[in-house]
Amino acid sequence: MSLLVTGSIGIDTVKTPFGVMEDCLGGSAIYFSMAASFFTPVRFLGVVGEDCPFDLHEVFMGRDVDLTGLESRAGSKTFRWRGSYEGSMNEANTDGVELNVLAEAPPSMPGGYKDSEFVFLANTAPALQMQLLDSLDSPRLSVADTMNLWIDTARDDLLALLKKINGLALNEGEARILTGNDNLVAAGKAILKLGPSFVVIKKGEHGTLLLTDKNETFALPAYPTDNVKDPTGAGDSFAGGMMGYLANCGEFGLTALKQAIAAGTCVASLAIEDFSLNSIAATNEKKLDSRLTEFRNMLAFE
Amino acid sequence: MSLLVTGSIGIDTVKTPFGVMEDCLGGSAIYFSMAASFFTPVRFLGVVGEDCPFDLHEVFMGRDVDLTGLESRAGSKTFRWRGSYEGSMNEANTDGVELNVLAEAPPSMPGGYKDSEFVFLANTAPALQMQLLDSLDSPRLSVADTMNLWIDTARDDLLALLKKINGLALNEGEARILTGNDNLVAAGKAILKLGPSFVVIKKGEHGTLLLTDKNETFALPAYPTDNVKDPTGAGDSFAGGMMGYLANCGEFGLTALKQAIAAGTCVASLAIEDFSLNSIAATNEKKLDSRLTEFRNMLAFE
Numbered sequence: 001m002s003l004l005v006t007g008s009i010g011i012d013t014v015k016t017p018f019g020v021m022e023d024c025l026g027g028s029a030i031y032f033s034m035a036a037s038f039f040t041p042v043r044f045l046g047v048v049g050e051d052c053p054f055d056l057h058e059v060f061m062g063r064d065v066d067l068t069g070l071e072s073r074a075g076s077k078t079f080r081w082r083g084s085y086e087g088s089m090n091e092a093n094t095d096g097v098e099l100n101v102l103a104e105a106p107p108s109m110p111g112g113y114k115d116s117e118f119v120f121l122a123n124t125a126p127a128l129q130m131q132l133l134d135s136l137d138s139p140r141l142s143v144a145d146t147m148n149l150w151i152d153t154a155r156d157d158l159l160a161l162l163k164k165i166n167g168l169a170l171n172e173g174e175a176r177i178l179t180g181n182d183n184l185v186a187a188g189k190a191i192l193k194l195g196p197s198f199v200v201i202k203k204g205e206h207g208t209l210l211l212t213d214k215n216e217t218f219a220l221p222a223y224p225t226d227n228v229k230d231p232t233g234a235g236d237s238f239a240g241g242m243m244g245y246l247a248n249c250g251e252f253g254l255t256a257l258k259q260a261i262a263a264g265t266c267v268a269s270l271a272i273e274d275f276s277l278n279s280i281a282a283t284n285e286k287k288l289d290s291r292l293t294e295f296r297n298m299l300a301f302e
Numbered sequence: 303m304s305l306l307v308t309g310s311i312g313i314d315t316v317k318t319p320f321g322v323m324e325d326c327l328g329g330s331a332i333y334f335s336m337a338a339s340f341f342t343p344v345r346f347l348g349v350v351g352e353d354c355p356f357d358l359h360e361v362f363m364g365r366d367v368d369l370t371g372l373e374s375r376a377g378s379k380t381f382r383w384r385g386s387y388e389g390s391m392n393e394a395n396t397d398g399v400e401l402n403v404l405a406e407a408p409p410s411m412p413g414g415y416k417d418s419e420f421v422f423l424a425n426t427a428p429a430l431q432m433q434l435l436d437s438l439d440s441p442r443l444s445v446a447d448t449m450n451l452w453i454d455t456a457r458d459d460l461l462a463l464l465k466k467i468n469g470l471a472l473n474e475g476e477a478r479i480l481t482g483n484d485n486l487v488a489a490g491k492a493i494l495k496l497g498p499s500f501v502v503i504k505k506g507e508h509g510t511l512l513l514t515d516k517n518e519t520f521a522l523p524a525y526p527t528d529n530v531k532d533p534t535g536a537g538d539s540f541a542g543g544m545m546g547y548l549a550n551c552g553e554f555g556l557t558a559l560k561q562a563i564a565a566g567t568c569v570a571s572l573a574i575e576d577f578s579l580n581s582i583a584a585t586n587e588k589k590l591d592s593r594l595t596e597f598r599n600m601l602a603f604e
Contacts, residue, residue, distance in 0.1 A: 088478075185527055
């Protein structure tokens with residue numbers, strides 16, 4: 001089933017206790033597409049400036065990622081992010097952001113993308129997410145990510161978007177800020193009342209919580225690992241694995257959602273083992289299958 | 303299989319966003335015994351002062367809890383704890399402690415307890431935990447809890463204890479402080495090097511992490527709930543359910559440990575639904591079985 005993602009392409013500089021990586025490839029759409037491509041063909045929609053040093057056709061070579069929607073905009077500069085991690089590395093400190101091309105008009109949607117049935121709107125201004133969603137014919141499953149910035153500065157746009165999408169994926173701090181509920185189950189229930197039929201709360205090293213409007217709940221730990229070099233992109237890799245799995249299933253009932261969350265968890269656990277895209281790009285299906293089997297065996301207790 | 307617990311009996315004053323409960327029954331041995339008694343007979347070892355307003359024979363009436371080891375010490379005062387919870391209530395603020403009788407000699411071990419095969423040394427000074435352990439004939443499984451205070455002030459005693467016990471149960475902050483490792487898997491591995499054959503890291507609302515010296519790992523989320531009125535005793539109820547389950551099995555291999563951790567998780571989820579012992583004392587086997595079934599069904603994803 002076709003899976004469309006729209007999100008950022010970034011030039012990242014990341015510092016963790018394990019080192020510094022300057023001007024490396026990052027961005028939500030990049031991590032997402034790399035992760036999702038293990039499960040399903042991906043349609044990529046994103047924009048870079050003319051300064052972008054990366055050849056994304058090379059980056060995604062051998063993977064079923066359609067780059068028709070990749071725009072290189074003359075006269076613009078690529079999005080840049082500088083971040084660092086300390087201690088348990090469960091939260092990124094943003095040390096600098098240059099929105100650049102992300103503050104301009106969104107990339108235009110290729111005609112061939114309009115029939116996309118599964119859609120992931122990675123974190124960006126909710127008005128833009130809405131505009132992109134509106135330009136699609138009739139998606140069956142639309143899921144969005146968001147962040148504190150939009151909850152604080154574009155709340156009305158976000159609330160309007162929540163009425164239009166099927167699912168929201170966000171981290172635990174964002175769920176608390178969006179709803180004013182400290183208890184995550186209560187926060188999840190409050191988000192469901194805002195529109196989506198399911199919400200996925202990402203807790204980093206503590207795993208994931210799913211709630212649906214059918215009063216279903218699912219909690220899954222993260223894959224336990226001490227092999228964490230750079231958590232950048234963990235949430236987007238998780239979302240890519242989850243959405244890729246769902247698009248491949250062609251449905252999003254509770255069982256599919258549970259399996260998809262487990263798949264996302266395992267892809268994310270591989271993505272954080274090295275800086276930038278290094279680890280996830282070096283992963284193959286066999287390695288991912290083996291991680292999934294190990295994770296399922298670990299969780300089984302009967 | 304006989305299960306011995308030694309720990310505190312407290313007069314608690316607890317404040318949460320849902321109210322204040324003054325001078326109510328608390329203490330690690332109390333919560334532990336209540337939880338463990340769903341699974342196995344419990345031998346209780348603890349001491350109160352002459353001011354203790356609670357009749358523990360009445361509290362444990364109808365449960366298989368042997369109170370031979372309950373000492374009421376003339377001229378002494380009962381341990382008191384005042385605590386409060388805010389926000390997600392994942393961590394207690396200690397607003398006041400009066401050690402009282404806990405700062406004196408430990409209760410003496412009844413002769414009939416010395417053949418106990420399963421032992422839980424709830425949180426107290428590690429030198430006392432060692433003394434109590436040494437007074438037993440030949441326990442098959444000994445597990446201890448600890449806290450920041452002892453890690454900071456009685457580290458050598460704690461390290462000596464760790465060489466003598468089979469398992470350590472502690473919370474995530476304590477695991478980080480004890481080892482200097484922020485990553486919990488790394489912290490768990492470091493603890494195993496200090497002696498125990500398994501370590502259970504309690505993460506409150508985020509569940510539990512188990513590591514064993516056979517390189518086995520298990521992670522389990524907490525039971526997802528927005529029905530949390532008072533988290534006091536959650537960790538001790540968890541330990542009681544876990545140890546009670548293991549004592550009932552009569553073994554502590556990986557499968558038994560996994561099931562025991564799930565059992566402890568469910569008992570703890572019931573304990574936090576009301577202040578003090580109110581909820582766990584009102585729980586019956588049917589309610590606990592139903593919680594366990596619901597939890598297993600939630601976790602299943604194949």
